[in-house]
Amino acid sequence: xxxxxxxxxxxxxxxxxxxxxxxxxxxxxxxxxxxxxxxxxxxxxxxxxxxxxxxxxxxxxxxxxxxxxxxxxxxxxxxxxxxxxxxxxxxxxxxxxxxxxxxxxxxxxxxxxxxxxxxxxxxxxxxxxxxxxxxxxxxxxxxxxxxxxxxxxxxxxxxxxxxxxxxxxxxxxxxxxxxxxxxxxxxxxxxxxxxxxxxxxxxxxxxxxxxxxxxxxxxxxxxxxxxxxxxxxxxxxxxxxxxxxxxxxxxxxxxxxxxxxxxxxxxxxxxxxxxxxxxxxxxxxxxxxxxxxxxxxxxxxx
Amino acid sequence: xxxxxxxxxxxxxxxxxxxxxxxxxxxxxxxxxxxxxxxxxxxxxxxxxxxxxxxxxxxxxxxxxxxxxxxxxxxxxxxxxxxxxxxxxxxxxxxxxxxxxxxxxxxxxxxxxxxxxxxxxxxxxxxxxxxxxxxxxxxxxxxxxxxxxxxxxxxxxxxxxxxxxxxxxxxxxxxxxxxxxxxxxxxxxxxxxxxxxxxxxxxxxxxxxxxxxxxxxxxxxxxxxxxxxxxxxxxxxxxxxxxxxxxxxxxxxxxxxxxxxxxxxxxxxxxxxxxxxxxxxxxxxxxxxxxxxxxxxxxxxxxxxxxxxxxxxxxxxxxxxxxxxxxxxxxxxxxxxxxxxxxxxxxxxxxxxxxxxxxxxxxxxxxxxxxxxxxxxxxxxxxxxxxxxxxxxxxxxxxxxxxxxxxxxxxxxxxxxxxxxxxxxxxxxxxxxxxxxxxxxxxxxxxxxxxxxxxxxxxxxxxxxxxxxxxxxxxxxxxxxxxxxxxxxxxxxxxxxxxxxxxxxxxxxxxx
Numbered sequence: 097x098x099x100x101x102x103x104x105x106x107x108x109x110x111x112x113x114x115x116x117x118x119x120x121x122x123x124x125x126x127x128x129x130x131x132x133x134x135x136x137x138x139x140x141x142x143x144x145x146x147x148x149x150x151x152x153x154x155x156x157x158x159x160x161x162x163x164x165x166x167x168x169x170x171x172x173x174x175x176x177x178x179x180x181x182x183x184x185x186x187x188x189x190x191x192x193x194x195x196x197x198x199x200x201x202x203x204x205x206x207x208x209x210x211x212x213x214x215x216x217x218x219x220x221x222x223x224x225x226x227x228x229x230x231x232x233x234x235x236x237x238x239x240x241x242x243x244x245x246x247x248x249x250x251x252x253x254x255x256x257x258x259x260x261x262x263x264x265x266x267x268x269x270x271x272x273x274x275x276x277x278x279x280x281x282x283x284x285x286x287x288x289x290x291x292x293x294x295x296x297x298x299x300x301x302x303x304x305x306x307x308x309x310x311x312x313x314x315x316x317x318x319x320x321x322x323x324x325x326x327x328x329x330x331x332x333x334x335x336x337x338x339x340x341x342x343x344x345x346x347x348x349x350x351x352x353x354x355x356x357x358x359x360x361x362x363x364x365x366x367x368x369x370x371x372x373x374x375x376x377x378x379x380x381x382x383x384x385x386x387x388x389x390x391x392x393x394x395x396x397x398x
Numbered sequence: 399x400x401x402x403x404x405x406x407x408x409x410x411x412x413x414x415x416x417x418x419x420x421x422x423x424x425x426x427x428x429x430x431x432x433x434x435x436x437x438x439x440x441x442x443x444x445x446x447x448x449x450x451x452x453x454x455x456x457x458x459x460x461x462x463x464x465x466x467x468x469x470x471x472x473x474x475x476x477x478x479x480x481x482x483x484x485x486x487x488x489x490x491x492x493x494x495x496x497x498x499x500x501x502x503x504x505x506x507x508x509x510x511x512x513x514x515x516x517x518x519x520x521x522x523x524x525x526x527x528x529x530x531x532x533x534x535x536x537x538x539x540x541x542x543x544x545x546x547x548x549x550x551x552x553x554x555x556x557x558x559x560x561x562x563x564x565x566x567x568x569x570x571x572x573x574x575x576x577x578x579x580x581x582x583x584x585x586x587x588x589x590x591x592x593x594x595x596x597x598x599x600x601x602x603x604x605x606x607x608x609x610x611x612x613x614x615x616x617x618x619x620x621x622x623x624x625x626x627x628x629x630x631x632x633x634x635x636x637x638x639x640x641x642x643x644x645x646x647x648x649x650x651x652x653x654x655x656x657x658x659x660x661x662x663x664x665x666x667x668x669x670x671x672x673x674x675x676x677x678x679x680x681x682x683x684x685x686x687x688x689x690x691x692x693x694x695x696x697x698x699x700x701x702x703x704x705x706x707x708x709x710x711x712x713x714x715x716x717x718x719x720x721x722x723x724x725x726x727x728x729x730x731x732x733x734x735x736x737x738x739x740x741x742x743x744x745x746x747x748x749x750x751x752x753x754x755x756x757x758x759x760x761x762x763x764x765x766x767x768x769x770x771x772x773x774x775x776x777x778x779x780x781x782x783x784x785x786x787x788x789x790x791x792x793x794x795x796x797x798x799x800x801x802x803x804x805x806x807x808x809x810x811x812x813x814x815x816x817x818x819x820x821x822x823x824x825x826x827x828x829x830x831x832x833x834x835x836x837x838x839x840x841x842x843x844x845x846x847x848x849x850x851x852x853x854x855x856x857x858x859x860x861x862x863x864x865x866x867x868x869x870x871x872x873x874x875x876x877x878x879x880x881x882x883x884x885x886x887x888x889x890x891x892x893x894x895x896x897x898x899x900x901x902x903x904x905x906x907x908x909x910x
Contacts, residue, residue: 130787134794143823146525181445182595183578192594255634263634264626348626350597358596358624363787 099391106387110380117376118369122164125365131156132180132363154180167369176370181362186370189355194374197351200340203271205333208278213318213325215279216286220294220317221309231283238280243339246273247346264348274339281335282328286321293320323394330386334379433603433616435908440621440628441641441879442894444599447590448579449566450520450529456564457894458620461601461903462503463566463584466494466513466547467559468898469809471662471891473718475559478899479508479567479585480547489554489847496545500608502569503589510541515570517549532561554845556852560810563898586897587613587904596622607904614887614907618896629880632656638882638908644704647878655883660706660876662892663807664715666814667702669693669768670803670869674830675796679753684746686867689755689800690731691739693771695872701764702804703875713814713860715874719849720811722857731870739775750776756798757781760789765802768872772800793826803827806877807893815840815859818868831868884909 133156137147151157155166170177176186215234219227250269254261261269293299294317302316318325341353348354352371359367442457449463468478477483480494500508521533538550551558568575569583582590585608588601599620603613621628621637629646631637633655642650642658650656671686679685699707711729714720743750755772759765761783769781784792793801805827808814816822819840820832836859843855863869879890888906896903 128788129784130791134787134790137790137824142525143821150525179595183446183448183580184595189595192597251630256630259634262636263631264621264623264636345625348623348631350594350623354596354623361624361785361787 102391103384103388107380107384110384114373114376114380118373119164121369121372122167122365123160125363125368126160128360128363130363132365135181135362167366171370171373176373177366179359179364179367181359181364181367186366189367190352190370190374193350193352193355193371196349197340197344197353200267200270200274200343200349200351201333201336203267204274204278204340205329205336207271207275208332209282209325209329211275211279212283212286215283216290217310217313217318219287220290221313231287234276234280235284236280238277243273243277244342244346246277247343251346265350266347267349270340270343270347270349274336274343277339278332278336281332285328286325289321289324290317293317296320323390326386326390326393330383330390333382333386337375337379337382432611433614435615437615437618437639437885437903437906437908438621438637439618439639439896439903440623440626440631440637441639441896443596443622443624444593444620445595446578447582447593448574449568449582449584450516450524451578457896458599458622459566459582460586460895460897461588461618461620462586462590462604463568463582464586464897465563465565465567467563468900469560469563469892469895470898470900471889473663473892475563476899478563479513483559485559485847487847489556489845490551492549492551492558494547494549496547497608498545500585501606502571502585503583503604504569504571505606506569506571508567508585509544510547511544512570513547513567514539514541516565516567519570519575520565529561529565532558533565554847556844556846557810557812560812563809563895588618591617594622596624598622609904612904614905615903618903620896632880632882635882638885639888639906640880642878642880644702644706644875644878647880648704650880656880657883659879659881659890661807661879661890661894662876663718664708664874664876665804665806666713666715666874667699667764667804667872668802668828668869669872670801670827670829671867672796672798672800672829673868674832676829677756677799679746679748680755680799682746682748683867684742685748686870687730688739688742688746688748688775689772689777690870691735691742692775693731693768693872694734695731696733698764698767698771699873699875701767702873706878707873707875709873711864711871713871714811718811720853720856725857725861734771736774743775751778754778754780755800758789758792758798758801759783760803761785768802790824790826793829796830801827801829802872809893811856812840812844815843815856818859818863828869831863833862833866833868836862836866 133147133150133154136142136150142150155163178185179189215227215231219231247270250273251263254269255263299312299316299320302312340351343349344351344353345357352375356368356371359371444458446452449459452459464479466478466480467475467483470476479497479500481497482495484493485491496508496510496513502508517533517536517539520529521536524530532555535551535553535555536549537552540548542548567585568579572579572583573581584590587604587607587609589604591600591602593599599622600617601620602617603615607613628637628640629642629650632640632650633653647658651658669690671680695709699709708715709732710716710726711731712721712726716726755777757769757779759781765783766781769779773779782792792798805814817825818828818831819837820834825831839855839859839862843852843859846852846855881888886907886909888903889901891898891901
């Protein structure tokens with residue numbers, strides 16, 4: 097019961113954070129210079145009177161509290177409205193963008209975690225200078241090279257000089273860059289945890305029984321560090337959402353990041369609010385899921 | 399014997415059918431076979447699927463919708479869906495003869511009634527834009543037969559034919575016709591395919607396009623993404639035709655991967671003053687002139703357009719029929735003259751150090767150069783550089799003193815002058831001029847059927863803007879277009895249009 101209450105508490109805290117983020121976004125949208133009618137006015141040559149009429153039709157002349165309340169009422173019912181700029185359902189636009197971001201984040205996360213685990217396990221199973229250097233290299237790369245710099249270099253080398261990858265829309269380069277960055281963030285800590293786990297009594301027993309180093313690492317050392325792996329994964333997944341937005345813009349991937357950025361440029365309020373809500377709810381869910389999993393694998397936290 | 403006759407008849411009938419098929423099929427089959435590759439095109443975006451609701455700088459929708467007229471590369475009006483047109487001597491009646499055999503993408507033949515329905519839709523349903531004011535003057539619309547449309551205006555309106563190049567003719571069966579068109583059915587060489595706003599639009603070739611041998615590619619994929627480095631994408635082969643800035647154009651030319659060309663109509667760059675609510679001392683023409691004397695126009699324009707830039711004081715560049723050489727030669731701001739600037743300020747009794755210029759611009763580089771130049775006179779400058787919409791909003795508040803912006807190619811000179819009118823659309827870039835005398839001159843130009851007299855009215859109107867110091871032109875520069883090696887048959891047109899009667903994507907082929 098205490099465990100369920102604790103999870104619910106985490107979830108509730110997250111939802112309150114979400115509500116604050118959405119409210120703040122709503123307010124920030126309105127303090128930006130210019131609104132969506134200015135955008136449409138600029139493109140369509142509307143007179144001041146026509147712009148005023150359009151603001152009235154869109155409800156933009158209502159008090160902010162009324163506008164926000166109206167949006168929340170519809171959003172809670174699953175209706176995010178229509179894009180004012182493109183006159184399309186916001187849900188349709190999200191449905192096109194979300195899979196792109198999801199593909200990028202899932203693949204990057206899988207690549208990063210796998211790389212970190214393989215390197216850390218290899219260094220544990222067969223301690224050698226080579227693996228230590230590789231781990232340090234990946235770690236230093238992630239600290240020293242921002243992903244957008246790596247992205248520009250990748251475009252220059254692999255797209256322009258070698259012609260192997262596309263400049264726009266390609267998934268391979270951003271996945272490798274974000275994945276490498278993620279791996280660098282967790283590999284060092286993972287290695288240290290594994291090093292410590294090797295000295296645990298049950299691991300010593302396993303080794304004494306004559307099990308192979310790989311078997312010992314995978315079946316006895318790794319489970320002992322699952323808590324740390326989950327905690328680190330939670331951190332990485334959180335930063336991954338933000339990191340993937342940068343890569344989406346750099347590699348012109350039509351995901352959630354690009355959609356949000358374009359909506360901000362066009363002052364397309366329904367799209368901005370829906371995208372920010374989705375991103376913040378995703379982060380809350382990731383954190384809560386990690387929290388729950390952490391409690392499940394580590395009875396001390398229950 | 400009978401069977402022989404029957405066979406012979408059958409043979410003859412078969413031969414006739416085959417001959418008939420050979421005369422009909424080849425053009426279509428050969429055209430389809432000749433189509434090769436997908437053209438990747440990235441200049442401007444697409445903000446609506448309803449062609450009637452968008453005016454101004456548009457570069458995509460011409461691929462799937464066409465108009466009665468189009469603007470040739472030299473700026474002249476040419477017949478498009480209308481194979482010919484005639485204007486009555488009084489400039490009130492326009493008669494259009496439609497091209498025969500033009501089909502919409504749904505297979506229907508284009509008729510005069512369809513054209514009339516499009517005129518009516520824009521007139522009654524669309525708010526804002528240049529076309530609306532033009533169509534308000536249409537007093538009568540007649541369709542004496544399936545291929546003739548007669549339009550009668552209340553009073554002469556000289557830009558009418560040019561403006562019709564943006565009145566897209568769609569099938570009234572297009573989805574959303576009564577509100578917002580979601581699936582436009584046009585007559586263009588390509589059809590409206592998969593559209594992802596701000597991402598891409600794929601337009602597959604239209605097999606029954608009216609122009610023989612066109613289009614020459616299987617589809618055009620318009621890249622609508624903002625903020626991507628189009629020049630890098632072109633180098634990598636991801637894009638074929640892109641718009642680029644001066645630096646990228648020079649780099650691409652140096653790398654030898656693309657041919658650089660420019661839109662035939664130039665963009666004009668200018669410094670404007672707040673004319674609606676001017677603050678002291680910037681309401682004084684002497685102060686405005688002093689500020690312009692501090693600006694090195696050649697240096698600013700070189701930054702924008704390199705050796706393709708033109709330093710002048712007019713709305714159009716040399717070569718345009720509305721360009722006036724005498725006025726150009728008399729440009730007092732051709733070279734910076736700080737002494738003259740200081741003399742004017744002294745005359746006006748202004749000590750620059752006592753004043754801060756509220757300066758607004760887009761987030762571009764050349765306004766910063768202008769800011770540094772006017773600072774030389776001793777003025778303090780509070781430079782606010784905003785994005786498109788922020789600039790528009792700030793300028794609309796009329797709480798600023800000076801701005802430096804630019805405006806792109808247009809299908810008619812009127813679309814440059816209309817912004818200077820008291821009730822014109824989006825007047826903020828020019829400081830919201832309110833001048834009935836100027837309005838009257840522009841209206842006289844618009845009503846004048848005789849081209850020489852019209853030019854004179856426009857010239858008088860422009861001279862008035864200079865005398866009043868509403869704004870001052872810095873010069874002109876083309877918008878650069880890079881065409882990747884291996885792309886054949888494409889040369890940029892007069893405006894941003896991607897397709898017009900005598901050129902564009904319909905006649906573009908991919909050779910490599």
